Amino acid sequence: MAGTGQFRQKFRQRFADANSSIRKIKREDLRSVMTGRNAAFALGAAIVVIVIWVFNVGGGEDPTTAALRKTGASSPSAIMKEMKETQAPAEHSALDTPAEVIEKEKAERRSVAESDRTVQNPLFNESVEVDISTRSVAITSAFSGQRIVVFGAVHNSLQATAGQGLYDVIIVLEGLKSKLVSRRKSNVAGLWINTQSVEFESVPSYYTLSSTRPIAGISTPRVFDQHGIGFNHIRIEPAAKDAKRLPPEELKSFRDGIIRLKAKEGLYQRKPAGVEFIGRSLFRTSIDLPANVPIGKVVARTYLFRDAELIAENTAAVQLKREGLEALMYSFAFDYPLYYGMFAVAMAVSAGLAASAVFSRGSH
Numbered sequence: 001m002a003g004t005g006q007f008r009q010k011f012r013q014r015f016a017d018a019n020s021s022i023r024k025i026k027r028e029d030l031r032s033v034m035t036g037r038n039a040a041f042a043l044g045a046a047i048v049v050i051v052i053w054v055f056n057v058g059g060g061e062d063p064t065t066a067a068l069r070k071t072g073a074s075s076p077s078a079i080m081k082e083m084k085e086t087q088a089p090a091e092h093s094a095l096d097t098p099a100e101v102i103e104k105e106k107a108e109r110r111s112v113a114e115s116d117r118t119v120q121n122p123l124f125n126e127s128v129e130v131d132i133s134t135r136s137v138a139i140t141s142a143f144s145g146q147r148i149v150v151f152g153a154v155h156n157s158l159q160a161t162a163g164q165g166l167y168d169v170i171i172v173l174e175g176l177k178s179k180l181v182s183r184r185k186s187n188v189a190g191l192w193i194n195t196q197s198v199e200f201e202s203v204p205s206y207y208t209l210s211s212t213r214p215i216a217g218i219s220t221p222r223v224f225d226q227h228g229i230g231f232n233h234i235r236i237e238p239a240a241k242d243a244k245r246l247p248p249e250e251l252k253s254f255r256d257g258i259i260r261l262k263a264k265e266g267l268y269q270r271k272p273a274g275v276e277f278i279g280r281s282l283f284r285t286s287i288d289l290p291a292n293v294p295i296g297k298v299v300a301r302t303y304l305f306r307d308a309e310l311i312a313e314n315t316a317a318v319q320l321k322r323e324g325l326e327a328l329m330y331s332f333a334f335d336y337p338l339y340y341g342m343f344a345v346a347m348a349v350s351a352g353l354a355a356s357a358v359f360s361r362g363s364h
Contacts, residue, residue, distance in 0.1 A: 124311040125156045126167075130302040132316050137289065138323035145291045148318060150210075150300050151284040162277035168211065168218045168305040169275045169283050170229055175206030175267075176296040179239075182254040198246065198254040199239040205294040206267050207234060210274030210285040219308045227303065227310075231259050231268065266290040295320050 130152035137146055150171050159166035180203040186195040211218065215230050224233040236258065237243075238251050262268040267290065275285040289298075297317050304312040322330050333340045 119313045121309070121311045124306070124309075126158070126304065126306070126311055127155045128169075128302060128304040128312040128314045129153050129155065130171075130300065130314040130316050132300055132318050135318055137318060137320045139293075139295060139320055140322075140324040140327075143291060145293075146289050148287050148289060149284055150287060150302070150316070151282070152302055152314065154281045154283070154304060154312075157281040159280050162279055164280075165212075166306060167277075168213065169277075170209065170211040170215060170218065170303045170305070171275055171285050172229060172301045172303075173206065173208040173210075173287055173298055174204045174228075174301065175294055175298050177202040177204050179203070180258060182258050184254070184257075196254075198242045198251060200236050200255065200258065201239055203236050203258060204234065205296065206298060207231075207262070208269040208271070208287055210271040210287065212273070212275045212277075212283075214272040218305050219310065223310055227301070227313075229303065231263075231270065234259070265292060267292065267294075289320075293320060295322060 130150065133149040133151070137148070150173070152169075154167060157167070179199060179201055181197050181199050183194045184196040185192045188195065209215070209230060215224065221233070224230050227233075228235045236255050238246075238254075243251065259268060269288075271285065271287075274287075275283055277283045297319050300316045300318065302314045302316075303310055321327070332343075
């Protein structure tokens with residue numbers, strides 16, 4: 001009987017050890033599964049990020065640069081036609097229906113067409129034709145700026161070579177205009193607080209001036225005032241209520257403050273020798289759009305001068321619009337705000353649960 005009791009005791013001990021080992025194995029397997037799930041989640045997230053980056057980041061050479069190298073082309077019009085044919089078609093948000101896509105394309109074509117116009121001085125035979133390397137710039141989540149090329153040709157050009165310098169060209173790129181409030185801080189009892197403000201109307205969101213030489217030697221301030229050419233001649237007018245209560249000197253200081261801050265942000269730029277002739281009639285300039293350039297239409301106004309006289313002008317436009325993931329999230333947020341809020345809450349809860357699982361596992 002004693003032998004039987006010892007046998008039972010040993011059996012129970014071994015059974016308990018085996019049961020403990022099985023539980024330990026199950027816990028380790030569970031940890032392995034959780035680790036595998038976390039790894040799979042991380043791998044999936046990495047794949048999504050890579051796919052978004054691949055689809056959002058563009059590549060390739062600017063077609064205008066290649067076309068403008070062909071100085072032996074048959075005519076300036078041939079180059080202009082070639083560049084228009086190489087412009088990429090517009091893209092649209094994944095949330096757009098076919099009817100909405102068609103309507104947006106029509107609206108964009110009307111908007112760009114309305115911006116294109118040519119003005120010629122009847123006292124001169126020359127005229128100018130201008131185009132832009134692309135009529136549509138995609139603003140995606142990976143957008144870090146883009147270089148565009150404004151190029152054109154002087155018809156009936158009288159200069160024999162590019163270096164003769166008979167003509168001057170000024171190109172102004174201007175974004176959408178909106179109201180803007182300029183504020184001034186003052187030291188009050190040791191604290192810097194806003195004490196004065198002026199509201200300005202029609203402030204360009206973006207402004208770049210490129211010319212063959214400094215504009216002071218091209219024409220007169222009167223001409224620049226008429227056409228808004230140059231930082232000192234941009235048409236930034238104060239609201240009527242502020243224009244009456246402040247003297248002109250005060251208004252000018254607020255206006256200069258807006259231009260100074262815009263220039264500091266890279267939204268107002270000057271290139272006094274940015275336009276170059278690459279033949280007796282062809283000219284071009286490169287413009288670097290900053291990463292923070294506002295969405296909307298940017299109009300390129302080109303002015304042709306001879307002997308300080310404005311003899312011709314032409315206008316073209318480029319559309320800056322959201323595309324890819326940036327456009328999808330923007331449309332989702334503004335077209336379906338309720339679902340966007342629910343999605344944001346769900347993502348926040350999921351991120352919190354995932355972080356909690358990671359930290360709790362690390363504490364064991």
